[in-house]
Amino acid sequence: MKEIGGYLELEELAGEEYYKDMYRLNLGRTALLYLCRLRGCKKLILPYFLCDSVIESCRQEGIAIEYYHIDRNLIPQVPDALESGAYLYLVNYYGQLTDKSILYYKKKYKHIIVDHTHAFFQRPLPGVDTIYSCRKFFGLPDGAYLSTDASPVLPLSQDLSGSRMEHLLGRYEKDAASYYSTMLNNASSFQQESPKLMSRLTQNLLKGIDYERIIERREINYRRLDKYLGDRNPLPFQMPRGPFTYPFYYPKGIELRKLTASCKLYLPTYWNNVIQHAAAESVEYDYASNILPLPCDQRYSPRDMDAVAERLFAAIKDLEREK
Structure with missing residues (x-):
């Protein structure tokens, strides 16, 4: 028997999913x-x-x-x-x-x-x-x-x-x-x-997500990061539609992640298991360790991307000063 009355629950949202027929x-x-x-x-x-x-x-x-x-x-x-x-x-x-x-x-x-x-x-x-x-x-x-x-x-x-x-x-x-x-x-x-x-x-x-706005924001933010980092990023990657992150390669990625975390720039490691088990000379180990997935998603504005680049450059400078 269907419940009727009582307190209100989450409303049914009126939008559409991006993939309606899967x-x-x-x-x-x-x-x-x-x-x-x-x-x-x-x-x-x-x-x-x-x-x-x-x-x-x-x-x-x-x-x-x-x-x-x-x-x-x-x-x-x-x-x-x-x-x-x-x-x-x-x-x-x-x-x-x-x-x-x-x-x-x-x-x-x-x-x-x-x-x-x-x-x-x-x-x-x-x-x-x-x-x-x-x-x-x-x-x-x-x-x-x-x-x-x-x-x-x-x-x-x-x-x-x-x-x-x-x-x-x-x-x-x-x-x-x-x-x-x-x-x-x-x-x-x-x-x-x-x-x-x-x-x-x-x-x-x-159903409540504005997908086109998200695609646009992600692409704008990606381009903003690439303006700062493109010349320093050796990865031959192209921006896809609505990018996941901005992948930035740095040869001491593990150490750099620790420094960026101290200034509240949190960069995840997606494949910790690869770092633990792959051969140190393999592409898999190198990429899991040293590709930094910089956030460029819909939560952030281009000004936030300026802050990402600023904090990243400061952490790189600190790391290279320690050499």
Whole structure:
């Protein structure tokens, strides 16, 4: 029996999601597991340059894994052919994987899965299984999209997200440091999650986002940072639509992160597991350690980007003075 009356809850928002016709799931990694079940995939060819949460989820699912390296242009170093039943997992690092490249891999290998975690605004290509993570681009507790022509016939329960909102609401009213441990505990809890439908709360929040404004703001901020840093940044990367971050390479990235944190410029390390396990001379170790993902998202103005560059240059100066 439906409840009627009582106190008011969150309103149903009147906007539209950016991806209205995709399958809505709870997390990027569980979207991958769900896709593998739909496809009957028993083996994945994964990059070494990948977070351990995806790897561990695949292991728990009983999916066999092989690995491949990337080169300094983020190009996969994979064999000319895949064994029968294997799928090639392509990560769109910092939005650098173009549609032309995706179509090349699709034609060559047929069985590919594209991870657009770093490229929310790059639309999927027909016939290409593609995964998106919502919380990497927006202030959301969870949420993922899956684009596939496989027919979902596996029933799923619906996720609940209300208990995951504390760190988001807390930072909105206070500061990041006060809720950092809450955020980490929240992220850690995802390891136990199975594939579920996206929660009603997350889907509703996705309807309230001004996507075109976000794309514009991210691109303006990216260009602002590039004005300061382009001449010093050796990475041959191009700005994608609605960029994830501004990736800046510095050869002592680990040390530089510590200095920027002291002036409240927090630069995450996305692949700590790679730093711990990869060979020190590998591209994967170098990029995980030394690419600094500078924030350029919709929270910030061009003047904030001026502050990012100022703090970064000050930290570099301090670090080089210590030599």
